[in-house]
Amino acid sequence: MDRNDDFESCSCTIIHEDVIKKVRAIISEEDKFYELAELFKVLGDLTRVKIIKALLESEMCVCDISALFGMNQSAISHQLRILKQARLVKFRRDGKVVYYSLDDHHVEQLFDCGFTHIKEN
Amino acid sequence: MDRNDDFESCSCTIIHEDVIKKVRAIISEEDKFYELAELFKVLGDLTRVKIIKALLESEMCVCDISALFGMNQSAISHQLRILKQARLVKFRRDGKVVYYSLDDHHVEQLFDCGFTHIKEN
DNA sequence: ACATTATATGGAAATATGTTCATATGTTCA
DNA sequence: TGAACATATGAACATATTTCCATATAATGT
Numbered sequence: 001m002d003r004n005d006d007f008e009s010c011s012c013t014i015i016h017e018d019v020i021k022k023v024r025a026i027i028s029e030e031d032k033f034y035e036l037a038e039l040f041k042v043l044g045d046l047t048r049v050k051i052i053k054a055l056l057e058s059e060m061c062v063c064d065i066s067a068l069f070g071m072n073q074s075a076i077s078h079q080l081r082i083l084k085q086a087r088l089v090k091f092r093r094d095g096k097v098v099y100y101s102l103d104d105h106h107v108e109q110l111f112d113c114g115f116t117h118i119k120e121n
Numbered sequence: 122m123d124r125n126d127d128f129e130s131c132s133c134t135i136i137h138e139d140v141i142k143k144v145r146a147i148i149s150e151e152d153k154f155y156e157l158a159e160l161f162k163v164l165g166d167l168t169r170v171k172i173i174k175a176l177l178e179s180e181m182c183v184c185d186i187s188a189l190f191g192m193n194q195s196a197i198s199h200q201l202r203i204l205k206q207a208r209l210v211k212f213r214r215d216g217k218v219v220y221y222s223l224d225d226h227h228v229e230q231l232f233d234c235g236f237t238h239i240k241e242n
Numbered sequence: 243a244c245a246t247t248a249t250a251t252g253g254a255a256a257t258a259t260g261t262t263c264a265t266a267t268g269t270t271c272a
Numbered sequence: 273t274g275a276a277c278a279t280a281t282g283a284a285c286a287t288a289t290t291t292c293c294a295t296a297t298a299a300t301g302t
Contacts, residue, residue, distance in 0.1 A: 015184060015185060015188055016181070016182065016185050019179050019181055019185055020185055020188060020189050022178060022179055023178045023179060023181070023189060024189065026171060026174050026175060026178075027171075027189070027190070030167075030171070032236075032239075033167060033170045033171055033174060034167050035239050036235045036236060036239065037164070037165055037167040037169075037170040038165075039165075039235050039238060039239060040161045040162075040164035040170070040235065041161075041162070041165030041166070042165070043161035043165070044158055044159075044160075044161035044162030044163070044164070045158055045259085045260080046151075046154060046155050046158040047260080047261095048158075049154045049157055049158040049161070050147060050148075050151070050154055053147050053154060054144045054147060057143060057144045057147070058140050058143055058144060060137070060140055061137065061279090062278070062279055062280090063136060063278065063279085064136060064137050064141055067136055067141060068141050068144060068145065068148070069148070071261085072261065072262060073278080073279070073280095074261075074262065074263075074264095074279090074280080074281085075260075075261050075262075076279095077279060078260075078261080078280085078281080079260085079261095080279095080280095081280080081281085087238075088238075093268090093269085095269060095270065095278090096268075096269050096270065096276095096277060096278045096279075097277095097278060097279085098278075098279060098280090104238055104241070106234055106237050106238045106241075107238070109234050110231060110234050110235065110238075111157065113230050113231045113234055114157045114160050114161065114231065115153075115157065116227050117160060117208075117209075117225055117227045117228070117231075118153075118156050118157065118160060120225070120227075166289085166290080168290085168291095182248080182249090183248070183249060183250090184247095184248065184249085192291085193291070193292060193293090194248080194249070194250095195249090195250080195251085195291080196292070197249095198251080199250085199251080199290075199291080200290085200291095201249095201250095202250080202251085214298090214299090216248090216299060216300065217246095217247060217248045217298075217299050217300065218249085218299095219248075219249060219250095
């Protein structure tokens with residue numbers, strides 16, 4: 001079952017070269033996975049998850065969100081900027097007030113899928 | 122300073138109370154969203170994304186993964202522990218070798234959904 | 243028992259991240 | 273024009289994260 005092959009980049013002596021070869025292609029797609037990881041990183045923060053969840057219900061201004069979560073306006077602005085850069089939210093300005101809303105409907109699907117995992121464990 | 126006492130952390134005077142009321146329920150579900158954010162946080166790292174992608178193809182031992190990515194065995198072990206704690210991977214021991222494999226098939230769906238978002242932007 | 247090998251783990255260092263504070267920007271209205 | 277207000281942003285700070293190093297643990301074979 002085990003193959004003893006020398007492989008220079010690892011000090012281990014037991015390497016399954018057939019497996020490595022099969023899976024090696026994913027390294028060439030590293031950029032793709034970097035983007036995916038970046039997306040998940042954006043979603044990997046409680047404040048941002050709550051903002052998205054709130055925006056699933058209704059568009060909201062920065063001040064509403066700050067009030068809703070009892071958080072600093074600055075903190076919310078910073079987080080909205082991250083969500084904006086990830087193209088997850090968009091905004092419209094109405095006078096002094098800036099309203100944010102979701103820019104991607106896949107987020108809901110991602111959330112549902114995430115919850116499915118959580119519930120199964 | 123006139124301040125709305127209901128929302129101590131926000132000094133804004135224009136608040137859309139109806140919107141706040143509508144969305145307020147999500148605060149009571151904070152634990153749920155904390156778990157979701159934690160899941161996304163685990164997926165929000167390139168090394169872990171690559172490990173998962175690799176394990177989608179085949180079960181692999183720690184050494185294989187280290188060799189494949191040209192990374193320290195210790196780094197891989199630490200990352201596998203995080204994935205294990207999130208119940209995303211499982212392992213079996215065969216002598217000295219520990220083989221890791223995926224423990225959740227929803228991950229693939231999450232990845233697909235993430236890629237859909239990335240492609241649309 | 244001892245050496246070897248694969249993996250796990252604690253600690254340290256470098257880096258990344260989230261929040262707050264102070265302040266800037268942009269808009270409205272007197 | 274200038275005051276008031278909503279939002280944005282840079283800097284600073286505290287905390288979290290990732291990797292590496294050294295070493296521990298576990299399994300195997302001599």
